[in-house]
Amino acid sequence: DTGVSQDPRHKITKRGQNVTFRCDPISEHNRLYWYRQTLGQGPEFLTYFQNEAQLEKSRLLSDRFSAERPKGSFSTLEIQRTEQGDSAMYLCASSFRDRDPEAFFGQGTRLTVV
Amino acid sequence: GENVEQHPSTLSVQEGDSAVIKCTYSDSASNYFPWYKQELGKRPQLIIDIRSNVGEKKDQRIAVTLNKTAKHFSLHITETQPEDSAVYFCAARRRGSSNTGKLIFGQGTTLQVKP
Numbered sequence: 001d002t003g004v005s006q007d008p009r010h011k012i013t014k015r016g017q018n019v020t021f022r023c024d025p026i027s028e029h030n031r032l033y034w035y036r037q038t039l040g041q042g043p044e045f046l047t048y049f050q051n052e053a054q055l056e057k058s059r060l061l062s063d064r065f066s067a068e069r070p071k072g073s074f075s076t077l078e079i080q081r082t083e084q085g086d087s088a089m090y091l092c093a094s095s096f097r098d099r100d101p102e103a104f105f106g107q108g109t110r111l112t113v114v
Numbered sequence: 115g116e117n118v119e120q121h122p123s124t125l126s127v128q129e130g131d132s133a134v135i136k137c138t139y140s141d142s143a144s145n146y147f148p149w150y151k152q153e154l155g156k157r158p159q160l161i162i163d164i165r166s167n168v169g170e171k172k173d174q175r176i177a178v179t180l181n182k183t184a185k186h187f188s189l190h191i192t193e194t195q196p197e198d199s200a201v202y203f204c205a206a207r208r209r210g211s212s213n214t215g216k217l218i219f220g221q222g223t224t225l226q227v228k229p
Binding site: 040041042043045055056091095101102104105106107108 | 158159216
C-alpha cells in the first residue's frame, strides 16, 4: 500500500451519462474525503466519511452526486446525468485521525463532459 | 462562512531568491494550517504544516509563520531552485470534537523560479 489510489485517472463522457469513480485510501486511514478542483482553483470539499458513515456533505454536492463507502475501506463517487459544469479533477484524500491531521491525496480523476 | 484567501496568485523569482506566499483565514476556530505543493498533473503533496499552538516552523529551506490574532499565515521559501516551480496551496482546518477534518483551501499561487 503505497498511498491513495484513484481510478480511472481520466474519464471523458457525454453530457447526460452517469459516471462512477473509485478511491482506495491508505489502509489504516478511517477518514476519507472527496474534493473537486477546477482549473486554476484550490480543491473544494465535497464530502467526508469516517469509516462507512458519511458525516458531512457540501452544498456543492447536488442531488446528482452520491458517494458511498460501504465497508469503510474504498469509496465511490457517482455523478448522474452529467453536465458540462461537472468537468473537473475529482480528488480523494485520506487521513488517520484527528490527532494526525495530515491528509494524503490521490492523483485524482479528471472528468471531461462533452 | 469558512474562507481562505491566498496571495499572490502568481509569483516569479530568480533562482536563489526568496519567495513568500500569504494566506488569511476567516474561521477563528481553525487550528491546523498545511501547505501543499502541486506540480502539473500530479497530486497535491504536503510540504509543511503548522498547528495553532506554534508561531513558526521551519524545515530546511521552507518555513511557515502563523499570526493567530491577525488570522494570517505565510509560507517562506529561501534559496529557491527551479524544481520549486509549482502551484502552492494553503489550507485551514477547524478544531473541535465535531470537526470532520475537512480542509478549506486558498486559491493557489503559481510559483515560477527562473534559472
